Amino acid sequence: MPRTEIYGVRHHGPGSARSLRRALEEFKPDVVLIEGPPEADVIVELAADPGMVPPVALLAYPADTAARTAPGGEPDAPGRRAAFWPFAEFSPEWQAIRHAVETGVPVRFCDLPAAHQLADPAEPAAAAAPEPTEPDGDETERIRLDPLGWLAQVAGYDDAERWWEDVVEHRGEGPSPFPAIAEAMTTLREDLEARPLQGGHAVPEAYARRERQREAYMRRTLRRTLKEGYERVAVVCGAWHVPALRAAVPVGQDDRTLRGLPKEKVALTWVPWTHGRLAHWSGYGAGVRSPGWYHHLFTSPDRPIERWLTAAARLLREEDLHVSSAHVIEAVRLAEALAALRDRPLAGLEEVTEATRAVLCEGAEAPLALIRHRMAVGERLGTVPDSTPMVPLQRDLQAEQRRVRLKPSALAKEHDLDLRKPLDLERSRLLHRLRLLDVAWGEPGPGGGRSKGTFRETWTLTWRPEFDVELIEAGVWGTTVLGAADARARALAAETATLADLTSLAERCLLADLGDALPAVMRSLADLAATDVDVLHLMAALPALVRALRYGDVRGTPTGPLRTVVDGLVVRICVGLPPAASGLDDDAARDLLRHIDAVHESLTLLASAPAPAAAPLGRDAPAESRPVARPGQEEAASDHVNRWQNTLAGLLDRPGLHGLVEGRLTRLLHDTGRLDDVADRMARAVSIGHVGHEPARAAAWIEGFLSGGGLVLVHDEALLRLVDGWITGLSADSFTDVLPLLRRTFGQYAAPERRAIGEQARRLGTTAPSRPADDEDLDLARALPATRTVAQILGRPV
Template sequence: MTPSPPRPAASAPAAPGPSAAGRAPDRGERARVEVFGIRHHGPGSARALRRALEEYRPDAVLIEGPPEADDLVSLAADPGMVPPVALLAYSPGRTPSPDGAEGTGRQAAFWPFAEFSPEWQALRYALGAGVTVRFCDLPAAHQLAQRQDQQAPGTPPDGDGPRPAAERPAEQGEAPGIRLDPLGWLAQAAGYDDAERWWDDVVEHRRDGPSPFPAIAEAMTELRARLAEPPEPERGLDPLPPGYLRREEQREAYMRRTLRRALKDGYERVAVVCGAWHAPALLEKVPAARDERTLRGLPKTKVAMTWVPWTHGRLAGASGYGAGVRSPGWYHHLFTSGDRPVERWLTEAARLLREEDLHVSSAHVIEAVRLAEALAALRGRPLAGLDEVTEAVRAVLCEGNDLPVELIRRRMTVGERLGSVPERTPMVPLQRDLRAEQRRLRLKPSAIDREYDFDLRKPLDLDRSRLLHRLRLLDVEWGVPQEAQGRSKGTFRESWTLLWRPEFDVALIEAGVWGTTVREAAAARAEAAAAQATALAELTSLAERCLLADLGDALPAVMRALADRAAVDSDVAHLMAALPALVRALRYGDVRGTPTGPLRTVVDGLVVRVCVGLPPAVTGLDDDASREMLGRIDAVHGALSLLGDGGHTDRWLRTLRGLADRDGDRAVHGLLEGRLVRLLLDAGRLDDAPARMARAVSVGTAPDRAAAWVEGFLAGGGLLLVHDDDLLRLLDGWISGLPGAAVAVVPPLLRRPFGGYAAAERRAIGERVRRLRGGAGPAAPRDDHGGEDNGEDGVDAGRATAATATVLRILGWEAPA
C-alpha cells in the first residue's frame, strides 16, 4: 500500500525540555508549567500524554481549543458522552424576515475528539482527578469573525474545524517548508522518506519507554529557530494563505495570556496540551504588553457552543479535515487493544469477511500474522504497521482481490463509528424534538447505511416516512428515498436509505429559526419556499413534498401559489411536466389520508389546458424536440392512468386520436405518430393498427420516417410483437424488403428500441419470427427492382445456396424436413 502524505506540521508532538524555547528555564519555573506538544488524533501521543499527566499531577490543565467551551467541559465525564464527538461553535445568525428571506452571516466550526485524541485524554484525566481544566486557544468568537470575509486557513469547505495551514500535508511533489511540514524534515533527518511511517514508528507504535515529549520539543525548537535565521532560508516556499502568520501569532499570544492568567489565579502546577509546533512559543519569554497589543482590535462575533456526535469517517484526512488522519479506525484499534494488536486486527478482518460469505479460516489468519511480522522485520519497523497489515490482508485473506480489501478499509481502517452526546447537552429546541421523535419512532442514527422498507398502511411506518420527508424540507438529508434512484414505485410502500452525518446538527441549528418542532419548522420553510418560487415545476414538487410530509398547515399557501402560477403559465411543456407530480401527490394523499381537495382542482384545470394546448405544441417539431415531447406524452399518459378519472382519460385519448389521424403537411413527426398509435392500441381505442403500420412502412415512405414511426410504436416494450403475429409479420416483411440503399440507414435507427428490450423479450421475438417463417432463416435481401441482390461485390446468391444452407444448419435455422 502506498503510504499517505506526511501529517500536518502543527500536529507533531513536542514538550518543554531544557531547550524547549531556546533557553533553560529555572527549576522553579519548570515545576510550575509543563507544556506537552502533541499530535492531534494520535494514539501514541494520547497514551504518552496520559502517563505524563499522571506522573506530573497538575492542579490545572490547559488544552488547545475554544475557551467558550469551558462551561461544557463537565459533560465529557458523563457516561452518555461517547467519542467520537466534536465541539461545535456556531453563529446564531438572524431570524428570517416575514417575506421568507433567510438571515446571512451564519458561521460554524468543529473541534473533533476521538477516544485516541490526546486532548480528549487530557479532558478525561482532569475530570477524573478533579482538577481545573480550561481551553486556551483563540476564542471561536474571533476565529468565526475572521472567517466571515475569508475562509480560515486549513479549514475544509464544510467547516470541519479551524486548523492552521501548517497542519496540512504538503502537496505531492513540492518542496515543503519547515513551517508547512516539520515532520517531513524530522523524518528526513532520521533517514526516512515517509514522514507518516517515521511518526508511527517513533510515537504511535510505542507502548513503553521514556516520554517522547522532551525530544520532540527540542526538535521543534530547533526547527523554529531555523525559520528565524535569515542567512539560511528554508528549502521551498510555504504556500501560506494571506494573513496566516498573523493569525498564528494571535493564537500563540492568546495561549500565553491564558497561561499567565492560570498562574495568577494561584495554580501551582499547570499542564498545557497543544499542537507541538506551538509548544516552544508558549515557554518563550514574551512581555505581556506585546501579547496584548497583538490581540487588540480583533474582530468578534456572537457564538454559541455545544457538543455534537462525530464519526471516524469525518476524522479521516480523505474527508477534507485539515488535521485528519488516514486511518482513524486503525488508530482506535491501536489505542484500545491492550496487547497483540496485529493478531486482534487480522482476526476482526477475518470475521468481517466471513460475514460477507467469504471463505477465511483460522489458518489464513495465522499466515497473515506471520507475513505482516515478516514484512515489518524486513523493513526495520518495531511493529507491523497499517501498510504491512494491509498487504498481508490482500495477499492471504483476500487472495489478491482488491474488492474485499476496500471493504476492510472502509469498515475497519477508516471505520464507521458514530459517537453520542448526553441528554443534558445544550441543544436548540429543534434538535431536542428530533431526538424525541427518533426515540418514539425507533429510528436510531447510524454512520452505516441502513435500508428501511416502510408499509404506509402501518401507523409507525407512516409516521417514520412523514418525519424523513419533513427533514428533507429542512435540508437534513438523513434519509434518501430509493424511489428517487429509480427503484420503488408503489403507492403504499417506500424504501429509504438512512445515513447520519455530523453536519446535520448544523443544519438543524440553522433550521431552528423556522420553528421549535420538526413539523412546525418544515411547514414554515415550505410556506416561505412557495412565496419565493417562480417556476411551476418547483411549486408542483413542493406541493408533492408537503403531502408526503403531511404538512396540512402549509399546503393551502402552497396550493394558492401553485394555482396562481398555473393560471398564467401558457407553456404546454411546463404544464405537462407539472402534471405527473401532482397526480402522484393525489395518490399519496389517498394512501396517507391527507386532504387533497385544492390539489384536485389544480389537476382538473391542468388536464384540460394540456389537451387544448398539445395539438399546436407538436406541430413542426424536429428530431430532438420530438424525442423530448415523447417523454412528456408518456409521463402524462401514465399519470392519467394512475389518476383513474374516466372523464380526463377519455379527453386525453380523444386528443391523441386527433393527432394520430393527421396526414399530409399536418402530420406529426414519425416518432410521435408511432407512439400515439401504440398508446391508442393499448387503450383499446384503435382497431386498424396493422393498416396504419403498413402505410407507415410502405415503399412510398422515406426510410428514416418509417424507422422513426416504428421506434415510437415499439417504445415501452416488445411483448406486443410476441403476441401479435400480424404486426410482427408486417414488421419482418418491411425490414426484409428494404432496398439496398436503406439497409445501411434503417437498422441502426431500430437498434435503440430493440436494444432497450429485456434479453428474454428479444429472444422471444426471434423465436416468433423463426416460427412465422416455418423454421427458415432470414429472407434474402432484395434489390431496388424486387430481384435478388447480388451485392456490390458481385456475389450470386443462387450460387451461394450450398454455403448458405450450411451456415443456417450451424445456426439452427435449418428448415424442418
Template sequence: MTPVPGTDRGEGARVEIYGIRHHGPGSARAVRGALEEFKPDAVLIEGPPEADAIVDLAGDAGMVPPVALLAYTSGRPAAPAGAGASGEEASAEGAVPAGARERQAAFWPFAEFSPEWQAIRYALEVGVPVRFCDLPAAHQLAEPEEDEPQEGEPSEDEAEDEAEDEPADEPAGRPRDGTADDHSAEREIRMDPLGWLARAAGYDDAERWWDDVVEHRHDGPSPFPAIAEAMAELRDQIAALPAAALSGLPPGYLRREERREAHMRRTLRRTLKDGHERVAVVCGAWHVPALRRKVPATRDDQTLRGLPKAKIEITWVPWTHGRLAGASGYGAGVRSPGWYHHLFTAPDRPIERWLTQAARVLREEDLHVSSAHVIEAVRLADALAALRGRPLAGLEETTEATRAVLCEGADLPVELIQRKMVVGERLGSVPEKTPMVPLKRDLRAQRSRLRLAESALEKKQDLDLRRPIDLDRSRLLHRLRLLDIDWGVPQEGGGRSKGTFRESWTLMWRPEFDVELIEASAWGTTVLGAATARAEAMAANAATLADLTSVAERCLLADLGAALPAVMRALADRAALDSDVAHLMAALPALVRALRYGDVRGTPVGPLRTVVDGLVVRVCVGLPPAVSGLDDDAARELLGHVDAVHGALALLDDAGHLERWRRTLAGVIDRQDLHGLLEGRLSRLLLDAGRLPDVAERMARSVSVGAAPERAAAWVEGFLSGGGLILVHDDGLLRLVDEWITGLPGESFTDVLPLLRRTFGGYAAAERRSIGERVRHLDAPAAPRAGAGGDDLDPARAGRAAAAALRILGWKAPV
C-alpha cells in the same frame, strides 16, 4: 513572562508543555502517563475557551467519542465544506467553502485516541480544573477569509522584490537546492514540520515515521522533550528566513498563528496568576517553542488588541471516524482512525486481535477464513515488520498480510476491511443535557419516539404506510428533506414502490446535519413548524410551475396541512396564468402522485383535486396546437411529456379524464404535420387502449416505399418505445417491420440504423432474443396446435376449464 516548563519559578510554580499530534494512540497514551506522573493542579488544552462552560459534559456517561465541539455564529450559520481542525496540520480551521467571505461554523473533533480527550478525561476524573487556551472561536469566526495578505504580511510582488534583494550569504542550516527557487522547502517546513522530520529520518511517509517513533511505543522515556527540541530547531530555521521565503502560505496564516500563540501564553499567565502551581499544557507540537519562549505580556496584549468578534454559541455534537480521516478534507486528519482506535483500546497483542477481527468481517460476508489463515497472517505481518526494521507491524504490513493470506490476493475484500475497520464509521453520542437548539431537541424527541437510530453506516428502512409508526417515520423523513437534511434518501422512485403502501429509504447520519439543523432553526423551533415555513417560502419563490407542483407533492408527503392552503393558492394562480402546454404537462404527474398517495396517507387533498381537474382539461385543449411543426428535439421532448401524462392519468384512475385524453390523442393522430415519432407513439398508446383497430394498415403506410426512411424509422421508434413484446406476439406487425428493414436501400439503411439501434437497444435481452427467434421463423409453416383435429374446440372440456378459472379468480360462473 512566560514560564519555562520543567523548571521551578521563584513562586514555586511549575509548568509542563506536552507537544502532541492531534489524533494518535501513542500521543494519547504518553500524555495520559505524563499527566499521571506530573499530577498537575490545572490542565490547559488547545481549543476554544468558550467551551470551558461545557467541558464538564465530557465526563458524563452519555458522552461517547468520537465527538466534536461545534461553535457557530448566532445569526444564520452555514455548514462548512469540510470538517474544522484544532491543530497546526489544518490549513483553515472550520473553513467554509471557497469564496465565502465569513466563517460561520467550526468543529474541534476528539476521538478516544486524541491526546486532548485523554487530558480532559484525566482532569475531570481527578477533579482538577481544565481550560481551553486557543484563540476564542468568537474571534476566529469573525475573521474574514481574505484573498489579500493581512497587515504585516508581504504581498506576492513585495515578496519577489525582497527575494531579489536577498544577500548571497544564507543562514547556515537552510536547506537549498542551489537555485533561486521560491523557497518551497521553507514553506514546507512551516506547513508540515512532521513530514520534514520524517524525511530527515529517511522515511518517505510522515505518518509511518510518526507511528514508529511515537504511536507504536508502549514504554521507554517520554517522547515530549525530544519533540519539543525538534520543533524548536525547525522554528529557529524558520525565524531566520526573510518574509519572501513564506510568501506562498495561505493569506493571513502567519498572523492567525501569531494571535493563537499569543492567546495561549496569555491564558497560561492567567492560570498561574490564579494560584495554580503545577500546570500542564497539551497543544500541537509546533506551538511548544512559542509557549516556552519569553514574550512580554504587553506584546501579546498588543497582538490581541482590536480583534473582530462575533456572537457565537458552542455545544458538543456526535462525530464519526470517517470525518476524522484526512480523506474527508479534515486538515488535522489521519489516514486510519479505525486502526488508531484499535491500537489505543487493544495495546495487548494488537496485530493478533486486528487480524482476528478482519477474519470475522470476511466471514460475515460468507468468505471462508479459518483460524490457520489468521495465524499465518500474523506471522507474515511480523516477518514484514522485522525485515523493514519496524518496532511493530504497522497498518501497511497488516494490510499486506490480509491481502495475501486472508483475501488470497483479491482486492475487493481488502477494500471491505478498509471501509469497515481501517477507517470505520463509529458514531459518537452526547448526553441529553448537552446544549442544543430547540429544533435539534425536537428531532431527538421524535427520533426516540419513532425508534429511528442515528447511524454512520447506511441502513435500509422499509416502511409500510398502513402502520401508524411507519407513516409518522415517513412524514418525519420527508419534512427533514424539505429542510435539506437528507438523513433518509428515498429509493425506488421517490421512496414509493409499485405498491401504494410501501416506501424504501436509505438512512445514514452525518455530523454536518447538526450544523444544518442550526441553520434550519431560522425557519422554526420544531421540525413540523420549520418544514411548514420552508415550504411556504419555496412556494412563494418557485421559478416554474413544475417547481411549484413539486413543492405541493412534498407538502402532501410530509403532511404539512398548514402550508397546503398557501401552496395550493400559488399553484392555482400559476396554473391559470401559464399557457405553455409543456409546462402544464410537466406539472401534472407530480400533482397526480400527490393526489393518489395523499389519500393513502390520510392527507386532505380536496383543493389539489380541483387543480388537477383543471390541468387535465387545459392539457387536452392545448395539446393539438402544440404538436404542429416540431423538429426532432422538440418532438422527443414532447413525447416525454405525453408518456408522463399518460402514466399519470392511468395512476389517477379517473375514467372521465382518461377518456378525454384518449379522444385528444385520437384527434391528432391523423394530422399531416405530425412528427413520425409522435405519430408512432400515439398509435401505440391507442392500440394498447383498444382504440386503434387499423394499426397494421397504419404501419404499412408509415413504412411503405413511399415514406422517407427517416420518418419511417421515427414512426417505428415511437411505436415500439413502450416495449417490444408486441412484436413477439403479433406476427403481422413483426412481418411489416421485417419487410421494411430488409427492403431499405443500403444508404437509407445506414441512415436509419442509429434510430433502430436506439429503439431495440432499450429492450431487455430476453425481448431481443425472442424477437430474433420470431423473425427467423416468420416464413416457416405454422406448427399444428396441440389437440387440433376436426374440431378446434371441445365445448364441454372448455366449459370445465373456464369454470375452474373463474373459481380461482373468485368470480361466479355463468349459468
C-alpha cells in the same frame, strides 16, 4: 517556582494519547490548558458525564443563526458558517480532558476564540491545519503546511503517517517522546524562519498569519494562567506550536498581533461525531488515514495484531466466509515477518492489510474492502448527554426519534416502511418533514421510495454530523420539526415561481402530513396554474399532483383541493396539446415525447384505485391508515383517461406530425386498445416509396413506436416482419443514415429483451406467418382473470 510543561502532540494519535496520559499522571498538574476554543470552557465538564461517548466534537456557530434570515426567508449565507473541533477516544486532547475531570483539575481551552475565527470574512473557520500540498510545491510552503511530512522525508520515509507511527504511535513503554518532538519542531521552525516565503503563495501566507494569531493568544492565555497563581501548568497543543509557546515573546508584540481582530457572538455545544469524519479523505485537515485502526491500537495495547486479525476473521465469518483459527495464526505470522523485513517496531496497518489479503481473504479484494470499511475506517457514532446545550429543534428531533424508535447511526441502514402500520406511517412523516428542512437523514429509494399500488416506502438512513448544523440553521422556521417544516413549506410556496416546483412542494406537504401548510401551497398552485399558458409547463406539473393524489389517498390525507387543480390541468393539457405538437424539430419532439409519456403514465395511475389492505390492520389502527373509498373519484379519473386518449387519437392523423411523436402516439393507443390498424399504419410509415416518408422519418417513427419497450415485437410477428422488411429494403446510404437512430432505440432495451427480438427475427425466414388461434382453442373462463389484470395494467376498460 511555577513549572510549565508543554506537550506537543499529533491531534489524533493513539501513541501520543497514551504517552500524554502517562506524562500527566506523573506531572500531576493543577491546571490543564488544551488547544481549542475558550468559549467551550463552560461546557467542558460535560466530558465527565457517562453519556458523553467519543467520537464527539465541539461545534461553534454564530449565536444569532436561528434568528438571521435573508429577505426571501432563507437563512442568510453568513449564518451557514460553523467550526468543529473533533475528539476521538484516541485523541491526546480528549485524554487530557478526561484526566482533568477525573482528578478534579481545572481544564481550559487556550486557542484563538471561535468568535474571531467565525468572524473573519477572508478565511473560513477551521479547527485544524489545511491538507498538505503536492510534493512538487515550494519547499518553504510545504514545511509550513506539513512539517511532519517534511521530517518524514528527511528520515527517508515516503509516508508521513507511517513515519509518525514508527517513532511515536507504535512505541511501547519507555521514555517520554515529548522532549524529542519539541526539539525536532524547534529545529524545523528555526530552519523555516531562515527561508523567506517566496511570492505567489497567498494561501500559505494567510495560513501563517492565522497561526501567528493563534500562537499569540495561546501565550496570552498561558501568562494569564500563571498570573492567577497556578504552580504546575500542563499545556497540550499541536507539536508545531511547542517552540512558539516556549519563546520569550514580548507581551506588547502579542497584543499588536491580536489587536483589531473581527469578532462575532458565537455559541458552542457538543455534537456526536463519526470515525468516518476523522479520516483525511473526508476533507478534515488534521484527519488520519485509518481511525478504526487507531482506535484499536489505543484500546487494545496488549497484542493488537492478534486481536485485530481475530476481529477481521469474525467479520468475515459473519458474511458466511470460511476463515479458521489456522488462517488467523498464519496471518499474524505474515504480518510480523513483513514488519521485521521492513525494520518496523510493530506491524502497521499496511502489513496487517497485506496479511489479511493474502491469508484471510485468499487474494480476493471484495472481502478486504469490507474489512477496510467496517474496521480500518469504521463508522462509530458518538453520543452526547441530554444535558448538552441544544436548540429546541434538536431536542424535539431527539424526542421524535425516541417516539418512532429510529436510532441515529453512522452506518447506512435500510428501512422498509408499511404505511398501513401507525408506527411506520409516523416514521415516514418524520423523514419527509426533515427533508423539507434540508436534513436528509433518510434518502428515499428509487421512485421516491414508493412502490406503485402498494403501501410501502423504502428508505436508507445515515446520520451525518453536519445535520446538527443544519438543524441549528433550520431553527429559524420553528422549535419543533412539525412546526418548522410547516413554516418552511409556506415560505417555499410564496417564493416558488414554476408550476412544476409548486406541484412537487404540494406532494411533499402531503407526504409530510402538513395539512396546515397545504392550503397556502394550493392557493399559490391554483393561481400559477390559472395564468400559465405553456402546455409543457402544465404537463410537467401533472405527474407530481397525481402522485400526491394517489399516495395521499393511501395515507388518508384530504386531497380535495389537489383534485380540483388536477381536473383543470387535464382539460387544459388536452386542449393545448394539439397546437403544441405542430412544427417540431427533433429536439422539441423528443422533449414533447417525454412529457406525453409522463402524463400518460400519471393518468393511468390515477385511474387505478388504491390497492386494498392485504390483511386486517386491527381495531387499534387509526382511520387514516385504512384505504378509504371516495365516491365519484373513479368516475372522474376514467373521464380524464378517456379525454386524454381521445386527444391522442385526434392528434394522430394531423398532417405534419413529427415521426417520433406519431410513432409514440400509435404505440400508446395500440396498448390501450384504441387502434386496430397498427400494422397498416406501420406499413405506411416505413414504406420507402410513400411520399414524404424518407428513411430518417421512418426511423423516427420506429423509435417512437418502440420507445419504452420492445416486447411488442416479440409477441406481434406481423409488426416484427414489417420492421425487418423495412430495414432489409434500405439502400446502403439510407441504412448508414438511420443506423444511429436504430442503435439508440434498441440499445435501451434490456439484454434478455434484445435477445428475444433477435431470436424472433432469425426465425422469420424459416417460418410462415403465424395465425391467431381459433376461438375454440381458448378457455375463456380461465383466461378472464389474467385478461382483467393485464387490462388494468394497460389502462384499458375491463
